[in-house]
Amino acid sequence: MYAIAIHGGAGAVPRARLSPEREQRYRAGLEAALDAGYALLERGGSSLDAVTAAVRVLEDDPSFNAGRGAALTREGAAELDAAIMDGRQQRAGAVASVRHVRNPVELARRVMEKSRHVLLVGGGAEEFALEEGLGLVPNLYFRTPERQSQLEHEQRGERVSDLVPPALGTVGAVACDRDGNLAAATSTGGMTNKRPGRVGDSPIIGAGTYAKNGVCAVSATGHGEYFIRAVAAYHVCAAVEYRGLTLELAVRELLHDILRGLGGDGGLIAVGRDGRIVMDFSTEGMYRGARDSSGRSEIAIY
Amino acid sequence: MSRPQTKPLTAVLLAAVAALLRIAPLAAAEHPLVIVIHGGAGVIERAHMTAEREASYRAGLAAALDAGYAVLERGGSSLDAVAAAIRTMEDDPQFNAGRGAVLTHDGHCELDAAIMDGPGLRAGAVSGVRHVKNPIDLARLVMDKSPHVLLAGEGAEEFALEQGVVLVPASYFLTPERVRELEEAKRAEAARASASAPKGMGTVGALALDAQGRLAAGTSTGGITNKRHGRIGDTPIIGAGTYASESCAVSGTGQGEFYIRQVVAHDICAMVQYQHLSIEAAVRAMIHEKLKRTGGEGGVIALDRDGNFAMDFNSAGMHRGVRDSRGRREVAMYRDAN
Numbered sequence: 001m002y003a004i005a006i007h008g009g010a011g012a013v014p015r016a017r018l019s020p021e022r023e024q025r026y027r028a029g030l031e032a033a034l035d036a037g038y039a040l041l042e043r044g045g046s047s048l049d050a051v052t053a054a055v056r057v058l059e060d061d062p063s064f065n066a067g068r069g070a071a072l073t074r075e076g077a078a079e080l081d082a083a084i085m086d087g088r089q090q091r092a093g094a095v096a097s098v099r100h101v102r103n104p105v106e107l108a109r110r111v112m113e114k115s116r117h118v119l120l121v122g123g124g125a126e127e128f129a130l131e132e133g134l135g136l137v138p139n140l141y142f143r144t145p146e147r148q149s150q151l152e153h154e155q156r157g158e159r160v161s162d163l164v165p166p167a168l169g170t171v172g173a174v175a176c177d178r179d180g181n182l183a184a185a186t187s188t189g190g191m192t193n194k195r196p197g198r199v200g201d202s203p204i205i206g207a208g209t210y211a212k213n214g215v216c217a218v219s220a221t222g223h224g225e226y227f228i229r230a231v232a233a234y235h236v237c238a239a240v241e242y243r244g245l246t247l248e249l250a251v252r253e254l255l256h257d258i259l260r261g262l263g264g265d266g267g268l269i270a271v272g273r274d275g276r277i278v279m280d281f282s283t284e285g286m287y288r289g290a291r292d293s294s295g296r297s298e299i300a301i302y
Numbered sequence: 303m304s305r306p307q308t309k310p311l312t313a314v315l316l317a318a319v320a321a322l323l324r325i326a327p328l329a330a331a332e333h334p335l336v337i338v339i340h341g342g343a344g345v346i347e348r349a350h351m352t353a354e355r356e357a358s359y360r361a362g363l364a365a366a367l368d369a370g371y372a373v374l375e376r377g378g379s380s381l382d383a384v385a386a387a388i389r390t391m392e393d394d395p396q397f398n399a400g401r402g403a404v405l406t407h408d409g410h411c412e413l414d415a416a417i418m419d420g421p422g423l424r425a426g427a428v429s430g431v432r433h434v435k436n437p438i439d440l441a442r443l444v445m446d447k448s449p450h451v452l453l454a455g456e457g458a459e460e461f462a463l464e465q466g467v468v469l470v471p472a473s474y475f476l477t478p479e480r481v482r483e484l485e486e487a488k489r490a491e492a493a494r495a496s497a498s499a500p501k502g503m504g505t506v507g508a509l510a511l512d513a514q515g516r517l518a519a520g521t522s523t524g525g526i527t528n529k530r531h532g533r534i535g536d537t538p539i540i541g542a543g544t545y546a547s548e549s550c551a552v553s554g555t556g557q558g559e560f561y562i563r564q565v566v567a568h569d570i571c572a573m574v575q576y577q578h579l580s581i582e583a584a585v586r587a588m589i590h591e592k593l594k595r596t597g598g599e600g601g602v603i604a605l606d607r608d609g610n611f612a613m614d615f616n617s618a619g620m621h622r623g624v625r626d627s628r629g630r631r632e633v634a635m636y637r638d639a640n
Contacts, residue, residue, distance in 0.1 A: 119535075207541065229451060
């Protein structure tokens with residue numbers, strides 16, 4: 001069975017405050033990402049290409065906190081993090097705090113495939129992007145009026161509009177292809193009003209992103225610091241591999257016992273070795289979607 | 303490798319009495335004090351070592367061990383002990399952390415460090431800092447004084463200034479030896495026209511168990527010689543190069559990219575907790591099987607809550623040391639027990 005799941009952030013706004021218009025926009029965005037990734041799997045493409053394609057669509061969509069439309073730092077700039085992991089040999093690539101790379105997930109993939117490193121940050125990551133022939137874009141490209149006003153609200157100490165609550169928006173995808181290869185990718189602008197240089201869980205292999213063939217692939221979204229401390233994504237894999245827990249149980253234990261115990265909220269999507277998808281969250285909602293070759297197809301928020 | 307201590311009868315009686323009276327038992331009777339350190343793994347062979355340099359390394363390791371142990375002995379926390387041991391090695395120019403760290407391709411020191419408190423899984427880390435004398439102390443401030451876990455580059459230094467940390471000029475970290483190493487690495491790179499295997503995996507790290515039974519872990523490094531600006535290795539990545547829980551603490555040194563991909567530090571703890579391996583067996587499986595299979599080179603130190611520890615590596619050698627309240631005090635650097 002081949003399968004793909006995506007998320008567009010946990011911590012969805014209360015249903016009552018989400019206008020039908022905006023809900024429609026989110027659903028359409030999720031649908032487009034799912035389509036892009038699933039089409040590749042259907043044609044026999046790799047899970048790695050599928051998660052890259054799905055995340056790229058979400059990065060380009062200004063509704064989600066990644067790429068264009070990312071949350072802004074306390075200085076009003078977009079600082080983007082992303083990671084990708086190939087379950088085949090646990091190869092991985094990640095970038096943090098890039099300000100001029102249109103699709104950070106692409107750059108993370110280049111780090112994995114074209115460098116001998118796993119994680120590059122800031123100016124060094126952008127230097128590498130240039131060497132790889134990726135054109136840079138001005139930081140303005142990422143900033144939307146909505147995120148600008150979200151930042152202003154936050155800085156005045158007010159509770160924000162009906163955008164995804166600032167700490168929690170992130171996008172991600174996990175997939176299992178026809179050959180049973182697993183892959184995961186995550187991309188984010190991080191928290192609104194974040195301190196420059198703050199790195200969350202998204203680009204941290206084992207925290208926000210992990211994939212291991214024969215076990216599972218995971219992408220997380222939530223209060224990043226807690227996910228780092230709990231080594232969240234890898235924790236799920238270790239629980240499946242070493243304790244024989246089902247993926248459902250492993251995810252539930254992590255979100256509802258361990259992270260809750262530490263005081264952190266969020267959600268994650270995972271796909272098992274058999275292509276089985278699990279999507280769970282401890283927040284009110286999580287923008288998410290799933291599709292597989294057995295006919296499952298869904299988009300949901302709450 | 304030490305064996306678990308058999309509880310003396312008096313301690314058992316004390317504990318029983320304490321339980322009856324609902325007061326805490328004397329902590330010291332329950333938990334041995336232990337500090338374990340490493341000063342990096344890599345090409346450390348007798349053939350390449352002068353008696354003078356060997357003595358100097360041993361003295362440096364012993365000084366760090368004693369600085370950490372002194373904290374434990376006067377009732378201090380494992381966190382303070384770990385920080386004290388690492389600070390000593392950061393200040394010592396022969397180790398690849400703080401002063402004397404290896405240089406990036408551009409000729410700078412870019413320093414990474416992390417610290418983690420087992421109880422509560424609290425953690426702090428910094429990456430790519432260029433003007434902080436003791437990165438381990440800044441990692442501790444990130445943990446204690448910020449809502450974040452990892453701060454990188456200028457953002458981390460801005461935070462340092464806000465916390466009253468005095469910055470030092472980049473030249474403070476430079477030593478003639480590291481400048482020469484960078485030149486050699488660049489020449490080798492040019493000659494081979496491809497990236498050579500990273501040399502000088504001289505990361506430093508420390509683990510401690512205090513009288514209250516609390517574990518802590520810390521790691522600090524300059525990374526790899528001739529590294530690309532912005533490269534982050536495993537050291538500041540919680541779960542990769544540094545990890546501590548209530549039952550297990552690990553600090554690694556080696557080819558960081560492999561440690562990140564295999565979540566080495568956390569995986570050792572997961573094997574101990576879920577597969578019920580001894581700390582020694584889990585470390586052996588990681589270093590000589592899992593890591594070796596992927597081509598990763600290096601070593602780790604690990605410590606459990608009973609005071610059992612392991613110091614193992616698949617490279618030629620590893621600077622290491624251990625001191626505990628059972629009278630053990632030793633440093634070593636070669637493959638054999640010396």
